[in-house]
Amino acid sequence: MNKGIQVNSEIGKLKSVLLHRPGAEVENITPDTMQDLLFDDIPFLKIAQKEHDYFAQVLRDNGAETLYIEDLAVEALDKSEEIKKNFLTTLLTEHGYRHGRTFEELQAYLSGMSTKDMVTKIYAGVRKNELDIKRSTLSDMAGSDAENLFYLNPLPNAYFTRDPQASIGVGMTINRMTFPARQPESLITEYVMAHHPRFEGTPIWRDRNHTTRIEGGDELVLSKNVVAIGVSERTSSKSIQQLAKEFFRNPASTFDTVLAVEIPHNHAMMHLDTVFTMINHDQFTVFPGIFHGDGSINTFIIKPGKDGEEVEIEHLTDLEKALKKVLNLSELDLIECGNGDPIVAPREQWNDGSNTLAIAPGEIVTYDRNYVTIELLKQHGVKVHEILSSELARGRGGARCMSQPIWRDEI
Known part of the structure; x- marks a missing residue:
């Protein structure tokens, strides 16, 4: 397979992906340590491993190389x-x-x-x-x-390989994670990137030696020129501005626009990809609970500055308008998790109905338990691969959370 990293979209054909198979760390959670270890329940490891193996096989069956961080x-x-x-x-x-x-x-x-x-x-x-x-x-x-x-302490969150790092363009961010329970995960990434021959010479857009926080679930590559980043419980606005400046000044970067999206700061919506994912050129899943009562949401378009300014920031309150502007789209299909129903939508969002992994344009992997969202996606012409979700979902992360694309075909 190709050496290095190539991820210039969320939707290009997935060719290589980083995973971690859950292990004994999951069984080292106790009721007393669940909160500190960021879990709401204790998964049954035997079934969690079976479900994860099923997920990995679906990816392989659809042409992806599965690499294991361990x-x-x-x-x-x-x-x-x-x-x-x-x-x-x-x-x-x-x-x-x-x-x-x-x-x-x-x-x-x-x-x-x-x-x-x-x-x-x-x-x-x-x-x-x-x-x-x-x-x-x-x-x-x-x-x-x-x-x-x-x-x-054990590292039970490690099967969510999306967060300790983020593949963006030809490089990677190695993230300063928010909570101590997860911070050793990106130390492992740091050593892999520094010493594994597969990643020799890979640009590091941002290393983990910062005081400000950022996590991969908030980092979405919308195109070769545009990155969306969530302002969330796990990622600060200061980190986003620092990363934007690095993209704009680094000659290895092709990114000239960062779209910052402000989402509620809580455990249910910890990352942008738990409420919003890109699944096709003009299609996105979205959880309606991120919008204010009037349908607004704070978004900020960050571009290289002029007249000596480091960056320019444009504030919008319409997500659809912001997406159309940065992606040069005239039409957009925002597919609401749970069909927007006030009971179904939050239930399926809690079980990662909005956390879908695109493996090709208009083709996704998602948990089978979110059947209302799945049916709606199919009605919108999306091809859906359903994966098992009894135990993995207890960790509050879906198919996108459990995967870190390393190589995608260009679109």
């Missing part, structure tokens, strides 16, 4: 002992451990494993009963909450 991480870290050691040092430091007995014993424990076992363990988490560590000083206890059963 496999790429093993290959990247296996390049040298120095890379592996640096990764572990950064991981432990970011968990709050200082050099001392706990740090050293955790590092020895993990580095003593094969790289594959080490990566699997990092996703699953390191429980305190796995190691008998006698801490000698108060400073040595940093990062080790006495009530926590883990030295390293």
Whole structure:
């Protein structure tokens, strides 16, 4: 397959995609840790894996190469002992451990494993009963909450590969994620991008070493020139402006327009792609709950500045008008999740009825449970591949959340 990244749309034929198969980390959620780990329920792992395998097979059956981030991480870290050691040092430091007995014993424990076992363990988490560590000083206890059963917390959100990074054009953002529960995921991405030969020379539009937050579920590539980004619970307006400036000044970028869309800041609508996705040249799914009572929504068209200004920002309150303007469209088909019904729409949005993954223009993958939205999509001429959704949906993410396109055909 092609090396590097090529993602110049949300709808080009999907040729290569990044996934993570849920593992033991899902079973390391407890009722007491669900909130901190950003879960509302605990999926049944055996069924979740079956559903994820079904999803991956649908992608392969439709011509996509499926890459697993855990496999790429093993290959990247296996390049040298120095890379592996640096990764572990950064991981432990970011968990709050200082050099001392706990740090050293955790590092020895993990580095003593094969790289594959080490990566699997990092996703699953390191429980305190796995190691008998006698801490000698108060400073040595940093990062080790006495009530926590883990030295390293599990990463159960990792099967939502959309968020730690975002493939945009020929490059990638490696994201500073909002909550500590997810921040180690983009550290794994950082090492894959830096050390895996497949991504050698790939531009990094924005690295994770920022104080402002951004996540991939808010980053949508509408065309070779236009990126839409949600102003959301997980992505700040400051991050969007910083990224827009990088697109405008970097010669490897083809993007000259960023459309910022302000959505409600809550758990039900955590990312733009949970309420809005592009599925064809002129077709989008949308959850009506993002609009104010008068049908308005704040949108901001960001373009390179003139007369010495870094950027120019135009404020609109009509999403359809904004989309038509940035995409040069005369007509638009906004397909409402749950057919806009006041009961069905929020129920199906909660179960990711708006979180569809386009695998070709007018052809999508989505959860089978959102049958009202699916029927409406079919009425609008969309080809729908339905995937199983009993357990995966408990994590509050659908087909787009569970996938990070690496290569799409041009449209």
